Amino acid sequence: MRRPLYCLAIILLAAVDTSAHHSRAYFYDSSRVIEAEGVITRTLWRNPHTRFWMRDDDGAEWALESTPPATLIRHGLGPEALAEGTRVRVAGPAARFEANAMEVHNVLLPDGRELLIQTVARPRWMQDTPILQPSEFAEADIAAAEASADGLFRVWSRQYGQSFSLVPDGEFPLTQAAEAGREAYDPIADNPIPGCTAKGMPMIMSNPLPFEFVDAGNEIYLRIEEYDLVRIIHMDPDVAVASPSILGHSVGRWEDDDLVVTTTQINFMHYGSAIPLSADVHILERFALSDDERRLDYTLTVTDPETFIEPLTARRHWVWMPGETVKAWSCLETP
Template sequence: MKHLHLLLLLILAGVDSTTFAHHSDAGYDRERLVAFEGVVTRYVYRNPHIMIYVETEDGTLGQVEWEIETGSVPIMSRSGWESSMISPGDVVTIRAHPERSGRNRAILNTLETGDGRLWSQIEGDLEATAIADSLEGVWKGLSHTNVRRQFSEAHLTPAALVAREEYNDFTDDPNLLCIPHPTPFTIGSVNYLSGIEIHESHAVLRNEFLDVNRMVYMDGRDHPEDGQRTVQGHSIGWWEGETLVVDTQLFDEFNSGNGIGIPSGYSKHVVERYSLSDDGTRVIVDILLEDPEFLVEPFSGRLEMLYTPHLELHNYNCIPEVVEN
């Protein structure tokens, strides 16, 4: 077997890198690229992410096994991947960004199979191809309006700054336990599809990532006094003209309730306003987030989602044990 292990450890300069939006992404060194040829020992095609285990030869250590992380099943299936794409014993060439800790673990850039085909995660903004006449349907977030990027400019309290500094992506991430982040951080995901269902007495807001399924009560009720607090909170909604207003309170304390590593408290309050764009190709969501324990001032943002009726929402069916290797 051609021995490439670590001979192509590069400082990236102008090398294209597939963008993976993933819970533990910060633990990988995007400035380095490891490339090697090896033999597949295991191919785990399930959520929270597809894993490829590859054995290769190290000049000093002999045979070593690398854990290669890819995207989740919904993302990779839309990129052409299948459960039968590779099998144990297949020879593949890996290009990946290694973990900062030094372990033999990396996040995939590209995989080349024995037939010469190159595989990667294919994601990005799509072109508008359909027009919606209501908020209902399947929607895909547009990258230039990503709420996480906007929230990076929010002014944090000292308590939030300390918590973020102490946060460890590999031990503290709730996604490792298949617990999704609360609103507004799953709205308009660029990599995962969102779904909106409107009923007479309620609405359902879905996102593929970790099977987020939010019930919005629209029967005139208020938030319950001393109601049960949950990670996703309690949501009520109403119409203001053609705009759907969603008010969410009763959040539980959560270590990443205001973004990765930034906690949220009992005073967190989110208002989302959903409206259809004039041309019907997008949903526009205006967001107001208050949480005085961790935010110096309220955060406001706007995101957009493209109407994608030709795409199908996948069930995530997260299995915590996959992440606990």
């Protein structure tokens, strides 16, 4: 069964992440929600963010930003809803540094449908707006996923409504030097992932999109939808150490049914956008499969004496949604 493309409203469960492509709190003022109405003149339906432009009735041009298409599509919303020539009313936090710009939370279409396209959005014009659940998968896709699943070797997804940030168990145990670096961080000049620049380890493990474990014998491939990345986990402990890279050199082992991975040789010097890491960072990951094989718990331990006064531990989890796949990222810099 497939769910219809549209319903009266769509609430997208895209949690806020401090390591996003740019700091939403820095660029948009959540305390100042504004509205505008006009005709869409252009849409850029590409990751990392959906962007569209609108001309209002006074002839002013508006620059509007929203949730990534990868998330919109999974909730049943296609580019047709924001097609060029469509008249819309939009509302959302105003841009701090640019006139006629906002992060769109609500879209009112000509036929009266209201789209809620951020997790914090609430009905603004249609108070009885129902919530559309994530799209369902075709029966054949579900059957194929169930037949091919083998332990943790399957596609894993963020549970809807779950934050995807790697939140530490307590406060960040920063050294004085790291704290000074965080305070001096400039979200524009120092952003490590502008546009289509890929995240590295460990930041990539806080992304909101699906990934897949693939068994390749002496190696395990971790195929990540965001940025079309592939992490290689070597299961031979004597494999030659790779040169530094954004994903580092990963060596795995089994502890009962848990996959434990050690990663070094990372030259992506960021835990989150404002928290630096050194070239000596050491990462330990544990992927623990639930008894019913429908949930994968993740524990991350980061050791870096230049950044943390003690090892930092963070946790999250993913769930198995039979029928979900890892899709092409198709990122495009905004021209």
